[in-house]
Amino acid sequence: MSDTATGAVVTGFGAVTPLGTGADALHERAVAGESALHDGLGSCHGFRAVDHLSRHLVRRTDRFTQFTLVAADEALTRAGWTPGDLPYDAARVACVIGCGLGGTASFEAQGTVIAEQGAEYVSALMVPQMMANAAASHLSMRYGFKGESLCVASACSSGAQAIGTGLRLLAAGAADAVVVGGAEASTSELVSAAFRNAGALSPTGRCLPFDTDRDGFVIGEGAGVLVLETAGGAARRGAEALGAVRGYGATSDAHHLTAPDPGGGPAAEAVTQALRQAGTAPGELDYLNAHGTGTLLNDRLECDALRLALGGDALARIPMSSSKGALGHLFGAAGAVEAIATLQALRHGVAPPTAGLRRPDERLGELDLIRTARELPGGDRPRAALSTSFGFGGHNAALVLSTP
Template structure:
């Protein structure tokens, strides 16, 4: 990251997603068939909390957004191994879009049906947006900076970039970062549906000419970020590097992207500048690609503008994962690392025909072999929040 002095290695990561729990199953899911049917959400069923909690009672006191984060962080930390650092130098910077909304909706129902005295005393710690990051900090004894990013669908990317900068600035030597979400409640889906953001056909088709909205997803991805020289000195298996990031605001509309993708263009350029790279250095783009008409048109226009002289393969994984809101950027970063490992770019599931306005190279049909190189991942959230991150193979 430009001018900050300390490189940031990724030494472990873990994934919980509807298409696979754990990195290997997640990759297999990304290569499989996309979402289809009449449901407006894809959820993790069945979910077994027993590997991560000592008893069912303990698990019941944690919203699934927290449980997913604990599971992903456990896999990430196990892969990273013993960091050999003072716990006060290890931070936790995690993301979510809405926090424990399932618990909130359930307990509102309890109050209405049974009265105030029947509301769970664990309601507040279960619905807090910062609960997943706090739980990771307590579970693993991480005493460094413990902060939560809550910038809608850009949150996962923002958390990873901020965590990397925290290490680069010397404020921590390692950070567990990522994002988590469990938000497909009846009421939330009704709200998204009534704003016509959800697919009416039940199919997520990023960038396709027949796209008609997103499918709600859920899950978590967590990463162990570590100061590069320390990771090398302890013999860690470095799986990637965060080399740059960008963050800005459209300052235009609460839900619609700025016309022509102006904010997205600026955000991608900020990330390139931070990484000291040119558009010609980027070898893959993992797009926000939600399957909504406005987002995909705006993002495609932005990518076409930034990479006009250097076309880059583009993929959206949301045809398989659904849109996991605040966890989306983290899940997509995990997909990028797996793409490095397997030397393939997964296909954009369900996408078959691009409209004439889509002047980008969308990977469709089957995985594409590639030579891994710097990869840009985008996430754009309601409120005009934009985030871009650049990851590089080792």
């Protein structure tokens, strides 16, 4: 247990997002203040699965699984892992990938087939393509992971809870390494219509977290994958630690299927749990990557919960931004991609702004909202940050991340 007493080290990470393929593109373009939102969507326009995967594999997978495999290839390459030559016993490598909606594109395409041609023409591949655990399954097969493999499906907190689940597997001694992350590809008209009719989607096609003019979120797509190992395991194989997951907290609102708890208590408790596990005080946080969806209600209640957990004075001094102004809301991928964005900010010492933020909403209270890239302080101690994720169904998750 001594290897996991302070969490897990991150030896690799990779991402596919609307800002481009690769975790470096995510950081560089976000820091530059760029937004990838166009026509009311955060789509990965430049991504072509056949540029990275065999045509045989592309035909058998949904877009969210394709994102996962490409992000994982980057993460595992950074970690120095190769297929067929794992640094650990394959039975001791676990895989946890979060996903909120699964293969909606494959499901909708086959629905069209039924309507136009009849049920007998529905592909036998539809279920393997659309099932939410397909990404974790394909990733395990691609690299030969034979430890526990599962999908965390907790709406917009899925990616963060997948990381937390991996952390717990390591701490319990159930695995020596865990490949974790989240993926989503649900930018269809059907999903958009549902969120629009629920009043959550921005009618202007903009996502402006914490801005006075915010009016809802924009749907995005992508994937983020991280390799977690114990500090001792990484050191024994001579791997470079790119960062660390120090603490994880998760709670349930037990309040409403879509609306957050109005008091913010359970969300605040998730943050408190993560800080306690990490042994980190609010004043030691150098950056806060907020859930920040850009809806009137969620931004306000998140700020209330953060103030409750951290204290008003501490929150006012922590540089804070939301990735969703640049990427849109990636649902099941959001927590994992935002964890990678947070790690990149800590590693490079520069935090990205909330893209599009022009007029911070004073009704949210005193906040240090980042509007242009912000240098983070250095020093003798590791940089530390908080990343929050809150999902439909009342799922609350918080991660404390740091430099090694």
